[in-house]
Amino acid sequence: MKKSTVTEIRERFDNEVERFSNLETGQVATMDAKIALELITCTARAIKPEAKTILDLGCGAGNYTLKMLSKVPDLECTLIDLSQNMLDKAFERVSEATTAKVETIQDDIRNVELPDNKYDIILAGAVLHHLRDDSDWELVFQKLYDSLTPGGCFFISDLVTQDHQAVNQLTWKMYGDYLKQHGGSEYQQKVFDYIEKEDTPRSMTYQLDLMKKVGFSSTEILHKNACFGAFGGIK
Template structure:
Protein backbone atom coordinates (compact mmCIF):
# COMPACT_ATOMS: atom_id res chain seq x y z
CA UNK A 1 0.00 0.00 0.00
CA UNK A 2 1.17 3.52 -0.81
CA UNK A 3 1.79 5.37 2.46
CA UNK A 4 0.22 8.71 3.36
CA UNK A 5 2.12 11.82 2.35
CA UNK A 6 3.18 14.45 4.88
CA UNK A 7 0.36 16.67 3.59
CA UNK A 8 -2.24 13.94 4.13
CA UNK A 9 -1.00 13.31 7.66
CA UNK A 10 -1.07 17.03 8.44
CA UNK A 11 -4.62 17.36 7.13
CA UNK A 12 -5.82 14.47 9.28
CA UNK A 13 -4.35 15.97 12.43
CA UNK A 14 -5.71 19.42 11.57
CA UNK A 15 -9.16 17.91 12.12
CA UNK A 16 -8.48 16.01 15.34
CA UNK A 17 -7.34 18.66 17.81
CA UNK A 18 -9.95 17.98 20.48
CA UNK A 19 -9.32 14.23 20.40
CA UNK A 20 -5.69 14.89 21.28
CA UNK A 21 -6.44 17.35 24.09
CA UNK A 22 -7.51 15.01 26.89
CA UNK A 23 -4.92 14.85 29.67
CA UNK A 24 -7.10 12.59 31.83
CA UNK A 25 -7.40 9.67 29.42
CA UNK A 26 -4.70 10.22 26.80
CA UNK A 27 -5.34 8.48 23.49
CA UNK A 28 -7.79 5.59 23.89
CA UNK A 29 -6.32 3.86 20.81
CA UNK A 30 -2.91 3.86 22.54
CA UNK A 31 -2.45 1.21 25.21
CA UNK A 32 -1.44 2.56 28.65
CA UNK A 33 -1.47 6.15 27.33
CA UNK A 34 -2.16 7.87 30.65
CA UNK A 35 0.33 5.78 32.59
CA UNK A 36 3.08 6.27 29.99
CA UNK A 37 2.53 10.04 30.00
CA UNK A 38 3.19 10.03 33.74
CA UNK A 39 6.10 7.61 33.50
CA UNK A 40 7.96 9.49 30.78
CA UNK A 41 7.65 12.87 32.47
CA UNK A 42 8.67 11.47 35.87
CA UNK A 43 11.71 9.92 34.19
CA UNK A 44 12.65 13.21 32.54
CA UNK A 45 12.48 14.95 35.92
CA UNK A 46 14.66 12.24 37.49
CA UNK A 47 17.29 12.61 34.75
CA UNK A 48 17.19 16.42 34.54
CA UNK A 49 15.62 17.84 37.73
CA UNK A 50 17.06 21.30 37.04
CA UNK A 51 15.86 21.36 33.41
CA UNK A 52 15.26 24.74 31.82
CA UNK A 53 14.37 23.80 28.24
CA UNK A 54 12.13 21.24 26.58
CA UNK A 55 11.46 20.25 22.96
CA UNK A 56 8.19 18.44 22.23
CA UNK A 57 8.39 16.74 18.81
CA UNK A 58 4.98 16.10 17.28
CA UNK A 59 3.48 17.93 20.24
CA UNK A 60 -0.13 17.57 19.15
CA UNK A 61 -2.31 19.59 21.51
CA UNK A 62 0.49 19.80 24.08
CA UNK A 63 -0.29 16.98 26.51
CA UNK A 64 3.31 15.84 27.02
CA UNK A 65 4.62 19.34 27.68
CA UNK A 66 1.73 20.12 30.02
CA UNK A 67 2.41 16.98 32.01
CA UNK A 68 6.13 17.84 32.07
CA UNK A 69 5.36 21.31 33.41
CA UNK A 70 3.48 19.69 36.30
CA UNK A 71 6.82 18.06 37.27
CA UNK A 72 9.35 20.82 36.39
CA UNK A 73 7.86 24.32 36.37
CA UNK A 74 8.43 27.29 34.08
CA UNK A 75 10.37 25.55 31.34
CA UNK A 76 11.16 27.30 28.07
CA UNK A 77 9.13 25.19 25.64
CA UNK A 78 9.65 24.55 21.94
CA UNK A 79 6.73 22.81 20.26
CA UNK A 80 6.96 21.20 16.82
CA UNK A 81 4.07 19.76 14.84
CA UNK A 82 2.95 19.34 11.23
CA UNK A 83 -0.47 20.75 12.08
CA UNK A 84 -0.88 24.49 12.73
CA UNK A 85 -4.24 23.75 14.35
CA UNK A 86 -2.52 21.47 16.86
CA UNK A 87 0.20 24.07 17.47
CA UNK A 88 -2.36 26.81 18.11
CA UNK A 89 -4.09 24.65 20.72
CA UNK A 90 -0.78 23.58 22.27
CA UNK A 91 0.51 27.15 22.48
CA UNK A 92 -2.68 28.31 24.18
CA UNK A 93 -2.57 25.53 26.76
CA UNK A 94 1.20 25.55 27.40
CA UNK A 95 1.46 29.35 27.63
CA UNK A 96 -1.07 29.28 30.45
CA UNK A 97 1.07 26.73 32.34
CA UNK A 98 4.56 28.27 32.19
CA UNK A 99 6.19 31.66 32.70
CA UNK A 100 8.95 30.49 30.34
CA UNK A 101 9.13 31.20 26.63
CA UNK A 102 6.89 29.19 24.33
CA UNK A 103 8.00 28.82 20.70
CA UNK A 104 6.03 26.92 18.06
CA UNK A 105 7.45 25.58 14.81
CA UNK A 106 5.20 24.16 12.11
CA UNK A 107 6.98 21.60 9.99
CA UNK A 108 8.55 18.18 9.57
CA UNK A 109 11.29 17.22 12.07
CA UNK A 110 13.26 15.79 9.14
CA UNK A 111 13.59 19.30 7.69
CA UNK A 112 13.67 21.60 10.73
CA UNK A 113 17.04 22.93 11.90
CA UNK A 114 17.51 22.62 15.67
CA UNK A 115 19.98 24.46 17.90
CA UNK A 116 22.98 22.47 19.15
CA UNK A 117 23.35 21.50 22.83
CA UNK A 118 20.21 23.41 23.74
CA UNK A 119 17.40 21.22 25.10
CA UNK A 120 17.55 19.50 28.49
CA UNK A 121 14.55 17.30 27.68
CA UNK A 122 13.20 16.12 24.32
CA UNK A 123 9.88 14.27 24.27
CA UNK A 124 8.52 12.40 21.24
CA UNK A 125 5.08 10.96 21.85
CA UNK A 126 3.52 8.85 19.09
CA UNK A 127 5.33 10.66 16.28
CA UNK A 128 8.49 8.87 15.14
CA UNK A 129 6.52 5.99 13.61
CA UNK A 130 5.86 8.37 10.70
CA UNK A 131 9.53 8.16 9.68
CA UNK A 132 10.05 5.92 6.66
CA UNK A 133 13.59 4.88 5.67
CA UNK A 134 16.58 3.82 7.78
CA UNK A 135 18.35 6.99 6.64
CA UNK A 136 15.48 9.17 7.92
CA UNK A 137 15.49 7.42 11.29
CA UNK A 138 19.23 7.94 11.68
CA UNK A 139 19.03 11.57 10.53
CA UNK A 140 16.35 12.40 13.10
CA UNK A 141 17.99 10.53 15.99
CA UNK A 142 21.31 12.27 15.28
CA UNK A 143 19.57 15.65 15.04
CA UNK A 144 17.83 15.14 18.37
CA UNK A 145 21.02 13.89 20.03
CA UNK A 146 22.99 16.91 18.81
CA UNK A 147 20.28 19.24 20.12
CA UNK A 148 20.41 17.88 23.68
CA UNK A 149 22.51 19.41 26.42
CA UNK A 150 25.09 17.09 28.05
CA UNK A 151 23.18 14.75 30.35
CA UNK A 152 19.92 15.60 28.58
CA UNK A 153 17.38 12.95 27.67
CA UNK A 154 15.30 11.93 24.67
CA UNK A 155 12.21 10.05 25.81
CA UNK A 156 9.93 8.29 23.35
CA UNK A 157 6.55 6.63 23.58
CA UNK A 158 5.40 5.02 20.38
CA UNK A 159 3.85 2.29 18.33
CA UNK A 160 6.30 -0.57 17.71
CA UNK A 161 6.84 -3.73 15.76
CA UNK A 162 8.78 -6.80 16.86
CA UNK A 163 11.84 -8.08 15.00
CA UNK A 164 10.65 -11.70 14.92
CA UNK A 165 7.62 -12.18 12.62
CA UNK A 166 5.79 -14.65 14.85
CA UNK A 167 6.27 -12.49 17.93
CA UNK A 168 5.07 -9.53 15.87
CA UNK A 169 1.88 -11.40 14.96
CA UNK A 170 1.33 -12.18 18.63
CA UNK A 171 1.66 -8.60 19.91
CA UNK A 172 -0.55 -7.21 17.14
CA UNK A 173 -3.19 -9.82 17.95
CA UNK A 174 -3.04 -8.57 21.54
CA UNK A 175 -3.55 -5.03 20.28
CA UNK A 176 -6.47 -6.10 18.07
CA UNK A 177 -8.13 -7.66 21.12
CA UNK A 178 -7.58 -4.46 23.11
CA UNK A 179 -9.20 -2.33 20.39
CA UNK A 180 -12.15 -4.72 20.04
CA UNK A 181 -12.78 -4.52 23.78
CA UNK A 182 -12.83 -0.71 23.59
CA UNK A 183 -14.78 -0.19 20.38
CA UNK A 184 -15.72 -3.44 18.71
CA UNK A 185 -14.47 -5.11 15.53
CA UNK A 186 -15.30 -2.16 13.27
CA UNK A 187 -13.24 0.21 15.45
CA UNK A 188 -10.34 -2.22 15.49
CA UNK A 189 -10.35 -2.46 11.69
CA UNK A 190 -10.53 1.33 11.33
CA UNK A 191 -7.44 1.77 13.53
CA UNK A 192 -5.53 -0.99 11.73
CA UNK A 193 -6.43 0.51 8.33
CA UNK A 194 -5.01 3.94 9.15
CA UNK A 195 -1.91 2.39 10.72
CA UNK A 196 -1.36 0.44 7.50
CA UNK A 197 -1.80 3.57 5.40
CA UNK A 198 0.00 6.11 7.58
CA UNK A 199 2.59 4.49 9.84
CA UNK A 200 5.93 2.69 9.51
CA UNK A 201 6.87 1.75 13.08
CA UNK A 202 10.20 0.13 13.97
CA UNK A 203 11.12 -2.14 16.84
CA UNK A 204 12.34 -0.90 20.19
CA UNK A 205 15.54 -2.88 19.62
CA UNK A 206 16.17 -1.03 16.35
CA UNK A 207 15.67 2.35 18.01
CA UNK A 208 17.79 1.59 21.08
CA UNK A 209 20.64 0.36 18.89
CA UNK A 210 20.31 3.49 16.75
CA UNK A 211 20.51 5.66 19.86
CA UNK A 212 23.82 4.03 20.76
CA UNK A 213 25.06 4.46 17.19
CA UNK A 214 24.43 8.22 17.13
CA UNK A 215 26.13 8.75 20.48
CA UNK A 216 23.77 8.32 23.45
CA UNK A 217 25.79 7.25 26.50
CA UNK A 218 22.99 5.12 27.93
CA UNK A 219 19.52 3.91 27.04
CA UNK A 220 16.54 3.01 29.20
CA UNK A 221 13.50 0.79 28.65
CA UNK A 222 10.61 2.13 30.72
CA UNK A 223 7.58 0.15 29.60
CA UNK A 224 6.35 -2.31 26.98
CA UNK A 225 2.83 -3.60 26.37
CA UNK A 226 2.09 -5.46 23.11
CA UNK A 227 3.03 -3.08 20.28
CA UNK A 228 3.48 0.02 22.43
CA UNK A 229 6.56 1.03 24.38
CA UNK A 230 8.25 3.82 26.31
CA UNK A 231 12.03 4.17 26.28
CA UNK A 232 14.80 6.67 25.78
CA UNK A 233 18.41 7.72 25.72
CA UNK A 234 20.62 9.99 27.82
CA UNK A 235 23.39 12.07 26.24
Protein backbone atom coordinates in the same frame (compact mmCIF):
# COMPACT_ATOMS: atom_id res chain seq x y z
CA MET B 1 0.28 -0.03 -0.11
CA LYS B 2 1.40 3.50 -0.95
CA LYS B 3 1.93 5.36 2.32
CA SER B 4 0.34 8.69 3.23
CA THR B 5 2.19 11.84 2.27
CA VAL B 6 3.19 14.42 4.86
CA THR B 7 0.35 16.62 3.61
CA GLU B 8 -2.22 13.86 4.06
CA ILE B 9 -1.01 13.16 7.59
CA ARG B 10 -1.13 16.86 8.45
CA GLU B 11 -4.68 17.20 7.11
CA ARG B 12 -5.88 14.27 9.22
CA PHE B 13 -4.40 15.67 12.40
CA ASP B 14 -5.79 19.14 11.65
CA ASN B 15 -9.22 17.58 12.26
CA GLU B 16 -8.41 15.59 15.41
CA VAL B 17 -7.35 18.25 17.93
CA GLU B 18 -9.91 17.39 20.60
CA ARG B 19 -9.03 13.69 20.52
CA PHE B 20 -5.47 14.59 21.46
CA SER B 21 -6.38 17.05 24.22
CA ASN B 22 -7.38 14.76 27.09
CA LEU B 23 -4.72 14.56 29.80
CA GLU B 24 -6.83 12.16 31.85
CA THR B 25 -7.00 9.39 29.25
CA GLY B 26 -4.36 10.21 26.64
CA GLN B 27 -5.08 8.73 23.22
CA VAL B 28 -7.51 5.86 23.70
CA ALA B 29 -6.15 4.12 20.56
CA THR B 30 -2.76 3.92 22.33
CA MET B 31 -2.41 1.16 24.91
CA ASP B 32 -1.26 2.46 28.31
CA ALA B 33 -1.05 6.06 27.04
CA LYS B 34 -1.54 7.50 30.51
CA ILE B 35 1.02 5.17 32.11
CA ALA B 36 3.64 5.97 29.46
CA LEU B 37 3.03 9.72 29.81
CA GLU B 38 3.59 9.54 33.56
CA LEU B 39 6.65 7.29 33.32
CA ILE B 40 8.39 9.36 30.68
CA THR B 41 7.90 12.67 32.47
CA CYS B 42 8.84 11.26 35.91
CA THR B 43 12.01 9.78 34.43
CA ALA B 44 12.94 12.98 32.61
CA ARG B 45 12.58 14.88 35.89
CA ALA B 46 14.77 12.32 37.67
CA ILE B 47 17.49 12.70 35.05
CA LYS B 48 17.26 16.49 34.66
CA PRO B 49 15.60 17.93 37.80
CA GLU B 50 17.06 21.37 37.06
CA ALA B 51 15.90 21.34 33.42
CA LYS B 52 15.23 24.71 31.81
CA THR B 53 14.29 23.75 28.24
CA ILE B 54 12.07 21.16 26.57
CA LEU B 55 11.43 20.18 22.95
CA ASP B 56 8.13 18.39 22.32
CA LEU B 57 8.30 16.66 18.95
CA GLY B 58 4.95 15.96 17.33
CA CYS B 59 3.45 17.80 20.27
CA GLY B 60 -0.17 17.36 19.24
CA ALA B 61 -2.34 19.34 21.63
CA GLY B 62 0.47 19.62 24.17
CA ASN B 63 -0.19 16.79 26.64
CA TYR B 64 3.44 15.74 27.05
CA THR B 65 4.68 19.26 27.72
CA LEU B 66 1.81 19.95 30.11
CA LYS B 67 2.58 16.80 32.08
CA MET B 68 6.29 17.73 32.13
CA LEU B 69 5.49 21.24 33.36
CA SER B 70 3.49 19.74 36.24
CA LYS B 71 6.76 18.14 37.39
CA VAL B 72 9.39 20.73 36.36
CA PRO B 73 7.73 24.17 36.29
CA ASP B 74 8.40 27.11 33.98
CA LEU B 75 10.37 25.30 31.31
CA GLU B 76 11.12 27.17 28.11
CA CYS B 77 9.11 25.15 25.57
CA THR B 78 9.61 24.45 21.89
CA LEU B 79 6.66 22.70 20.24
CA ILE B 80 6.94 21.08 16.80
CA ASP B 81 4.04 19.60 14.84
CA LEU B 82 2.87 19.20 11.25
CA SER B 83 -0.57 20.50 12.13
CA GLN B 84 -1.06 24.22 12.77
CA ASN B 85 -4.39 23.44 14.46
CA MET B 86 -2.60 21.19 16.94
CA LEU B 87 0.08 23.82 17.52
CA ASP B 88 -2.51 26.53 18.16
CA LYS B 89 -4.20 24.36 20.79
CA ALA B 90 -0.86 23.33 22.35
CA PHE B 91 0.37 26.93 22.46
CA GLU B 92 -2.81 28.07 24.20
CA ARG B 93 -2.64 25.33 26.82
CA VAL B 94 1.12 25.39 27.41
CA SER B 95 1.30 29.21 27.62
CA GLU B 96 -1.10 29.07 30.58
CA ALA B 97 1.17 26.55 32.35
CA THR B 98 4.58 28.25 32.11
CA THR B 99 5.90 31.77 32.60
CA ALA B 100 8.79 31.03 30.22
CA LYS B 101 8.92 31.42 26.45
CA VAL B 102 6.80 29.08 24.28
CA GLU B 103 7.87 28.70 20.65
CA THR B 104 5.94 26.77 17.98
CA ILE B 105 7.35 25.36 14.74
CA GLN B 106 4.97 24.06 12.08
CA ASP B 107 7.07 21.66 9.99
CA ASP B 108 8.33 18.13 9.44
CA ILE B 109 11.16 17.35 11.89
CA ARG B 110 13.28 16.15 8.97
CA ASN B 111 13.34 19.74 7.69
CA VAL B 112 13.75 21.61 10.97
CA GLU B 113 17.15 23.10 11.86
CA LEU B 114 17.68 22.62 15.59
CA PRO B 115 20.34 24.42 17.63
CA ASP B 116 23.09 22.29 19.18
CA ASN B 117 23.17 21.71 22.96
CA LYS B 118 19.88 23.53 23.52
CA TYR B 119 17.32 21.20 25.09
CA ASP B 120 17.52 19.49 28.47
CA ILE B 121 14.53 17.25 27.69
CA ILE B 122 13.15 16.02 24.36
CA LEU B 123 9.87 14.11 24.27
CA ALA B 124 8.36 12.33 21.26
CA GLY B 125 4.88 10.95 21.84
CA ALA B 126 3.34 8.83 19.06
CA VAL B 127 5.19 10.59 16.26
CA LEU B 128 8.34 8.76 15.14
CA HIS B 129 6.33 5.92 13.56
CA HIS B 130 5.71 8.37 10.69
CA LEU B 131 9.38 8.21 9.70
CA ARG B 132 9.99 6.04 6.65
CA ASP B 133 13.41 4.61 5.70
CA ASP B 134 16.61 4.06 7.70
CA SER B 135 18.08 7.37 6.53
CA ASP B 136 15.06 9.25 7.97
CA TRP B 137 15.46 7.53 11.33
CA GLU B 138 19.19 8.14 11.57
CA LEU B 139 18.88 11.77 10.45
CA VAL B 140 16.26 12.53 13.10
CA PHE B 141 17.96 10.65 15.94
CA GLN B 142 21.29 12.36 15.19
CA LYS B 143 19.60 15.76 15.01
CA LEU B 144 17.87 15.24 18.35
CA TYR B 145 21.04 13.93 20.01
CA ASP B 146 23.01 16.96 18.82
CA SER B 147 20.36 19.35 20.12
CA LEU B 148 20.40 17.91 23.66
CA THR B 149 22.46 19.49 26.40
CA PRO B 150 25.13 17.24 28.01
CA GLY B 151 23.27 14.88 30.34
CA GLY B 152 19.99 15.68 28.61
CA CYS B 153 17.43 13.00 27.80
CA PHE B 154 15.26 11.96 24.87
CA PHE B 155 12.20 9.85 25.63
CA ILE B 156 9.80 8.16 23.24
CA SER B 157 6.33 6.71 23.66
CA ASP B 158 5.24 5.01 20.48
CA LEU B 159 3.85 2.19 18.43
CA VAL B 160 6.60 -0.39 17.84
CA THR B 161 7.07 -3.58 15.86
CA GLN B 162 8.79 -6.72 17.12
CA ASP B 163 11.88 -8.26 15.56
CA HIS B 164 10.59 -11.85 15.57
CA GLN B 165 7.67 -12.55 13.23
CA ALA B 166 5.73 -14.80 15.62
CA VAL B 167 6.08 -12.30 18.47
CA ASN B 168 5.04 -9.49 16.13
CA GLN B 169 1.89 -11.40 15.12
CA LEU B 170 1.07 -12.04 18.78
CA THR B 171 1.45 -8.40 19.84
CA TRP B 172 -0.71 -7.13 16.96
CA LYS B 173 -3.40 -9.67 17.87
CA MET B 174 -3.25 -8.37 21.45
CA TYR B 175 -3.62 -4.82 20.14
CA GLY B 176 -6.53 -5.86 17.92
CA ASP B 177 -8.27 -7.39 20.93
CA TYR B 178 -7.69 -4.15 22.89
CA LEU B 179 -9.20 -2.03 20.10
CA LYS B 180 -12.20 -4.34 19.73
CA GLN B 181 -12.83 -4.17 23.47
CA HIS B 182 -12.78 -0.36 23.37
CA GLY B 183 -14.74 0.28 20.19
CA GLY B 184 -15.85 -2.92 18.52
CA SER B 185 -14.76 -4.53 15.25
CA GLU B 186 -15.42 -1.43 13.14
CA TYR B 187 -13.18 0.72 15.35
CA GLN B 188 -10.48 -1.96 15.28
CA GLN B 189 -10.52 -2.02 11.49
CA LYS B 190 -10.49 1.78 11.24
CA VAL B 191 -7.37 2.03 13.42
CA PHE B 192 -5.61 -0.81 11.59
CA ASP B 193 -6.44 0.79 8.23
CA TYR B 194 -4.86 4.14 9.08
CA ILE B 195 -1.82 2.44 10.66
CA GLU B 196 -1.37 0.51 7.41
CA LYS B 197 -1.65 3.68 5.35
CA GLU B 198 0.22 6.17 7.54
CA ASP B 199 2.72 4.42 9.76
CA THR B 200 6.05 2.64 9.42
CA PRO B 201 6.99 1.81 13.03
CA ARG B 202 10.31 0.19 13.97
CA SER B 203 11.12 -2.10 16.85
CA MET B 204 12.26 -0.84 20.22
CA THR B 205 15.51 -2.75 19.72
CA TYR B 206 16.12 -0.94 16.43
CA GLN B 207 15.59 2.45 18.04
CA LEU B 208 17.69 1.72 21.13
CA ASP B 209 20.52 0.46 18.91
CA LEU B 210 20.22 3.61 16.80
CA MET B 211 20.45 5.76 19.93
CA LYS B 212 23.75 4.11 20.82
CA LYS B 213 24.95 4.51 17.23
CA VAL B 214 24.37 8.29 17.15
CA GLY B 215 26.08 8.80 20.52
CA PHE B 216 23.74 8.34 23.48
CA SER B 217 25.74 7.21 26.52
CA SER B 218 22.93 5.07 27.95
CA THR B 219 19.43 3.90 27.08
CA GLU B 220 16.47 2.95 29.25
CA ILE B 221 13.30 0.89 28.72
CA LEU B 222 10.49 2.21 30.90
CA HIS B 223 7.45 0.24 29.71
CA LYS B 224 6.31 -2.26 27.11
CA ASN B 225 2.83 -3.61 26.41
CA ALA B 226 2.13 -5.51 23.17
CA CYS B 227 3.11 -3.17 20.32
CA PHE B 228 3.54 -0.04 22.43
CA GLY B 229 6.63 1.03 24.34
CA ALA B 230 8.15 3.85 26.37
CA PHE B 231 11.94 4.17 26.27
CA GLY B 232 14.75 6.61 25.66
CA GLY B 233 18.36 7.68 25.92
CA ILE B 234 20.61 10.00 27.89
CA LYS B 235 23.35 12.08 26.26
